[in-house]
Amino acid sequence: MKNKLSIITVLFALILTGCAKENLEKEAEPKMITVSVAMTSPEDDDATRVSLTPDSKTPQGLILKWETTDKLMLCFEYNTNYYHVDAPIVPASISANGKTADFTFAIPYQIPSGATFNLYVVYQKTNTDNADGGYFRSNTKIYELEKREKDCITLDKLNSTGKGGISRPMLYFSKKNITNTENPAIGPITLMHAGWIMAIHFKNNTSAQINLPQFIAFGKDNLNWVLNGDYPVATTSFDFSSNTFSSSSSSRGWLYLNINEESSSPLYGGKLAAGASTVFYRWVAINDTSIPTLNGEIWIGSWTYKITQNMLPARTIEYGKTYHVYTTWDGKNFSRTAPY
Numbered sequence: 001m002k003n004k005l006s007i008i009t010v011l012f013a014l015i016l017t018g019c020a021k022e023n024l025e026k027e028a029e030p031k032m033i034t035v036s037v038a039m040t041s042p043e044d045d046d047a048t049r050v051s052l053t054p055d056s057k058t059p060q061g062l063i064l065k066w067e068t069t070d071k072l073m074l075c076f077e078y079n080t081n082y083y084h085v086d087a088p089i090v091p092a093s094i095s096a097n098g099k100t101a102d103f104t105f106a107i108p109y110q111i112p113s114g115a116t117f118n119l120y121v122v123y124q125k126t127n128t129d130n131a132d133g134g135y136f137r138s139n140t141k142i143y144e145l146e147k148r149e150k151d152c153i154t155l156d157k158l159n160s161t162g163k164g165g166i167s168r169p170m171l172y173f174s175k176k177n178i179t180n181t182e183n184p185a186i187g188p189i190t191l192m193h194a195g196w197i198m199a200i201h202f203k204n205n206t207s208a209q210i211n212l213p214q215f216i217a218f219g220k221d222n223l224n225w226v227l228n229g230d231y232p233v234a235t236t237s238f239d240f241s242s243n244t245f246s247s248s249s250s251s252r253g254w255l256y257l258n259i260n261e262e263s264s265s266p267l268y269g270g271k272l273a274a275g276a277s278t279v280f281y282r283w284v285a286i287n288d289t290s291i292p293t294l295n296g297e298i299w300i301g302s303w304t305y306k307i308t309q310n311m312l313p314a315r316t317i318e319y320g321k322t323y324h325v326y327t328t329w330d331g332k333n334f335s336r337t338a339p340y
Contacts, residue, residue, distance in 0.1 A: 033186065034090075034104050065098030070123070072103050073143070075136045075240070076111060077118040083108040084136045111180050120240045121173040123191060127163035133235065141240040145170060145285065148264065150230035150256040153280040157266040165266030167281045170194045174240055193320030194238060194245070195228075195285045200257065203277035203340060205330040212270040213300040213329070214261040216280070218312055219254030220295055228285040231256045236285055245285045254297075257282050261299070277340065281322075289317050296327070298334040306334045 072087040087105035094101045111117050122143050126134030133146040146152075151164040158165040171191040178184050198218075204210050219226065227245040228236040234249030257280055258265045272278060296311030311334075317323060326337045 032104060032106050033184075034102050066094050066101040068094065070101075070125075072105070073122045073124075073134075073136060074105055075120040075122075075141050075143075076108050077120070077141055078108075078111045078115060081110065082136070082139050082141055083110060107180060107184070113180055115180050116177050117180060118176040119174065119178055119186060121189070121191070122170060122238070123172075124170040125166065125168045132163070137237070143170075143172075143238045143240070145228065145236045145238065147235065148230060148233055148258075149228045149236075149283060149285075150258045151264045151266070153257050153259060153282055154266050155281055159266040159268070160263050164264060167197060167283045169197065169283050170238065170285070172238065172240075172243070174243075194243075195283055196317050196319055197322040198255070198282045198284055199322050199324045200280045200282065201277055201324060201326045201340070202272075202280065203326075203328045203337075204272045204274055205328045207274050209271050209273050210329070211301065212260040212267055212272055212278075213298050214259065214303065215297070215299045216257045216259060216327075217254050217297045218294040220292070221253050223253035223292055223294075225288065225292055226252055226255045226284060226286060228283075229254050229256055230258075238285075244287045255282065255284060255294075286317075289319070291315050291317055296334055296336065298329065300329065306332070308334050308336070311336050 066089060068089065068091040070089045074085045074087055076083040076085065085105050085108065087103040090102040090104060118141075120136075120141050120143075122136075124134060124146060126146060132148075133144045136143050146164075146168055148164055149168065151159060152167050154165055155167060171193055173189050173191050175186065175189070178186060200216060202213070202216070217231075219229070227247045229247075229249070229252060231251060231254060232249060234247055236245060236247050238245055259267050259280060260270060262268065267280075291312075291314060293310050293314045294312040296308040298306050300306075312325065315323075324339070326339050328335050328337050
């Protein structure tokens, strides 16, 4: 999925200050930019969405819509300095189909007219907790992602704190050598996906209601494939110098989903009826689109543990897509199956 942005308005004004005509001064207001965001998506459910909003017309709940609380996070690079600015959405500008909206921001006053600068843009749903990621690191072009992505396994349900639970894809854009003119050539802009989504379908093949699993995980101990596996909880960063992820964790072999282990999961305390199924959505940050063969692990019931060797075959993925994995639990075996 690509988001095509075009600059639609540039406002630049001068205000006059001072009390006497002979002492008249001019001061420049911040240069305000309005960005119109147009979103397109394929008809099927194979593309991740900017905002993952469920809808009765889409079985997997994946549709493309801007939401009234969305914003873009911007980093301006000028000389050796970095200036960070948020570009809030204009709620009234969201179109009827939810696929276009305007965002506004000011070019930092520290960048003189006629100077050139580099621009880096991030979109990620944030939880407004400045101690928990979701911002550019001070005086850098390194973006620190939201932490505890393992808790974000739904499309529409927040946990008890209201700060996690919904899958949070990251999209980005960069452009260099922009001249700060009256009408700077920032657009057109295309946001690119930095990861993909794994949709894990889970079916209760027992004859009775069960508690949802405490954890599900995919990986192997000797691998180094995922940068936001989240066990232990660590900081995942995206560096615009190389457009790659890094992680403070030494464990990068497993992708975890916290489903029913602690209250930070939005599904804590959940149950699943006999024969019923549900879907967990996990956004995955990677630097390599070649995914190795992965084992599957489950913790369920009274912490019953089961590992399935080589459960997911190796494959190549595309950034920005959703890949579906169908699984079952029969009381003894955690299995991958055909779609159901």
